[in-house]
Amino acid sequence: xxxxxxxxxxxxxxxxxEVRREAEELRARGTTPGLAVVLVGADxxxxxxxxxxxxxxxxxxxxxxxxxxxxxxxxEALLSLLAELRSDERVDGILVQLPLxxxxxxxTVLAAVPIEKDVDGFHAENLGKLGLxxxxxxxxxxxxxxxxxxxxxxxxxxxxxxxxxxxRSKIVGLPAAMLLLRENATVTICHSRTRNLAEEIxxxxxxxxxxxxxxxxxxxxxxxxxxxxxxxxxxxEDASKKRGFRLVGDCDFDAIREKARAITPVPGGxxxxxxxxxxxxxxxxxxMRAELA
Amino acid sequence: xxxxxxxxxxxxxxxxxEVRREAEELRARGTTPGLAVVLVGADxxxxxxxxxxxxxxxxxxxxxxxxxxxxxxxxEALLSLLAELRSDERVDGILVQLPLxxxxxxxTVLAAVPIEKDVDGFHAENLGKLGLxxxxxxxxxxxxxxxxxxxxxxxxxxxxxxxxxxxRSKIVGLPAAMLLLRENATVTICHSRTRNLAEEIxxxxxxxxxxxxxxxxxxxxxxxxxxxxxxxxxxxEDASKKRGFRLVGDCDFDAIREKARAITPVPGGxxxxxxxxxxxxxxxxxxMRAELA
Numbered sequence: 001x002x003x004x005x006x007x008x009x010x011x012x013x014x015x016x017x018e019v020r021r022e023a024e025e026l027r028a029r030g031t032t033p034g035l036a037v038v039l040v041g042a043d044x045x046x047x048x049x050x051x052x053x054x055x056x057x058x059x060x061x062x063x064x065x066x067x068x069x070x071x072x073x074x075x076e077a078l079l080s081l082l083a084e085l086r087s088d089e090r091v092d093g094i095l096v097q098l099p100l101x102x103x104x105x106x107x108t109v110l111a112a113v114p115i116e117k118d119v120d121g122f123h124a125e126n127l128g129k130l131g132l133x134x135x136x137x138x139x140x141x142x143x144x145x146x147x148x149x150x151x152x153x154x155x156x157x158x159x160x161x162x163x164x165x166x167x168r169s170k171i172v173g174l175p176a177a178m179l180l181l182r183e184n185a186t187v188t189i190c191h192s193r194t195r196n197l198a199e200e201i202x203x204x205x206x207x208x209x210x211x212x213x214x215x216x217x218x219x220x221x222x223x224x225x226x227x228x229x230x231x232x233x234x235x236x237e238d239a240s241k242k243r244g245f246r247l248v249g250d251c252d253f254d255a256i257r258e259k260a261r262a263i264t265p266v267p268g269g270x271x272x273x274x275x276x277x278x279x280x281x282x283x284x285x286x287x288m289r290a291e292l293a
Numbered sequence: 294x295x296x297x298x299x300x301x302x303x304x305x306x307x308x309x310x311e312v313r314r315e316a317e318e319l320r321a322r323g324t325t326p327g328l329a330v331v332l333v334g335a336d337x338x339x340x341x342x343x344x345x346x347x348x349x350x351x352x353x354x355x356x357x358x359x360x361x362x363x364x365x366x367x368x369e370a371l372l373s374l375l376a377e378l379r380s381d382e383r384v385d386g387i388l389v390q391l392p393l394x395x396x397x398x399x400x401t402v403l404a405a406v407p408i409e410k411d412v413d414g415f416h417a418e419n420l421g422k423l424g425l426x427x428x429x430x431x432x433x434x435x436x437x438x439x440x441x442x443x444x445x446x447x448x449x450x451x452x453x454x455x456x457x458x459x460x461r462s463k464i465v466g467l468p469a470a471m472l473l474l475r476e477n478a479t480v481t482i483c484h485s486r487t488r489n490l491a492e493e494i495x496x497x498x499x500x501x502x503x504x505x506x507x508x509x510x511x512x513x514x515x516x517x518x519x520x521x522x523x524x525x526x527x528x529x530e531d532a533s534k535k536r537g538f539r540l541v542g543d544c545d546f547d548a549i550r551e552k553a554r555a556i557t558p559v560p561g562g563x564x565x566x567x568x569x570x571x572x573x574x575x576x577x578x579x580x581m582r583a584e585l586a
Binding site: 107123124125127128131132159161162170177178181186187188190193195200 | 416470483
């Protein structure tokens with residue numbers, strides 16, 4: 001079997017299209033979707049993410065409110081900005097770019113983003129509600145939401161499938177497991193303490209790899225016909241590249257594609273989905289505001 | 294192999310002892326642990342649970358504040374009682390006996406119990422925090438907390454074990470999965486849509502059965518040497534009994550005990566643990582109050 005390569009760029013583009021249409025509709029009805037993007041400091045990776053998010057807003061017809069604070073901003077000042085954004089009616093979603101400088105307490109800061117504007121979906125309450133399949137769950141965290149979207153748009157049947165998630169992080173692993181459970185998969189959560197990872201992986205109809213170890217998952221670990229979603233983004237040295245490295249996923253793409261039914265490449269798989277889902281969450285927040293108004 | 298029978302009554306007794314000692318210490322330091330028990334209506338099963346909880350309070354030196362409201366109590370009246378209890382400093386824990394009469398909205402009512410007094414551990418936020426292994430997670434839901442306690446006091450190594458949870462309910466299955474994950478087990482969550490339950494169950498080093506189907510798990514599904522925690526409580530007709538039925542678990546106890554390393558009986562396994570863990574959560578809440586004071 002040669003795997004279908006899941007084209008995350010194309011799927012992300014389709015979602016951006018849908019978002020833009022919806023944003024236009026909302027604007028026509030008097031509600032302009034708005035996203036506040038808060039950056040503390042000038043970490044180059046963070047700056048580039050923030051820039052990409054603001055560009056996506058522009059393209060998707062979402063108004064973006066950029067707030068860049070100096071690296072030595074006090075927690076008080078940041079919380080006071082968040083308090084303003086909380087009550088600003090033009091702001092449907094608030095995104096605080098992570099990681100924060102060390103002197104700021106991430107938990108306290110994220111808790112200051114109200115759940116209605118938490119378009120990153122990081123609230124523990126929201127995670128619990130997703131797992132419990134409660135109707136009032138809000139926003140699914142963007143990367144795992146992108147994983148589910150890729151599966152659905154690749155016509156993968158999630159219900160009843162054995163889904164194995166490698167990693168249990170707040171941003172990817174655990175919420176991915178909750179979302180797969182909500183879609184009625186049988187879900188196994190593996191992590192650094194799992195005894196026989198290879199054996200667990202081999203059981204997966206759907207594998208979601210998010211452990212941050214380059215090419216950790218090899219072809220012999222993958223069941224014939226499995227669907228492999230690779231969330232890993234790892235730098236490996238590559239002298240042939242100008243910048244001296246290339247990006248690879250957690251899975252050995254070339255070998256696995258001969259065995260799997262479908263697989264996401266890195267880059268170009270899950271990566272582009274994160275911002276697309278952020279935009280989707282933001283228009284959803286705006287729609288909720290419009291319906292309440 | 295003949296299984297160790299895990300004596301939940303004995304473990305629960307030991308916990309009640311520990312709680313009582315701790316309650317005495319707290320009282321000596323001027324903090325009397327208090328639990329408010331709210332019952333709406335007079336459902337016989339609920340009345341008997343509430344009575345048992347209040348009796349446990351008395352034995353464990355926790356002050357109980359009973360509030361019994363008529364079955365036709367309005368949501369407003371119930372919420373107003375909860376608001377009082379919320380600010381009542383003598384009340385460390387608030388327990389609302391479920392199920393509530395149909396005209397009351399369970400979600401709204403439970404959300405009115407503040408997380409600091411949610412000794413039942415039902416808050417979605419708390420569930421999320423448990424799964425994320427966050428340091429400020431509060432109270433683990435009592436029945437799954439009892440499952441973990443039984444495993445620990447039977448010297449079962451949870452870390453690295455394959456733990457399979459049957460059921461994904463709010464009260465047992467999902468929180469049990471989160472707690473097992475917190476203890477570093479590799480966790481698989483199975484449910485009604487799981488395709489091959491028998492095969493999943495066979496992989497379990499630790500099996501937690503909470504699906505409410507009498508003797509669903511048979512010996513051939515259980516791995517040699519597994520540890521089986523049976524949360525099910527099912528009535529089956531039994532003409533030889535005065536009341537016409539007997540209680541059995543989700544697992545075929547007699548056959549499995551020849552194969553497992555350890556197993557909980559029904560009744561007398563997980564059952565007695567629920568109230569013991571409720572008491573334990575309540576003194577923990579009181580201790581937190583004392584430390585803050």
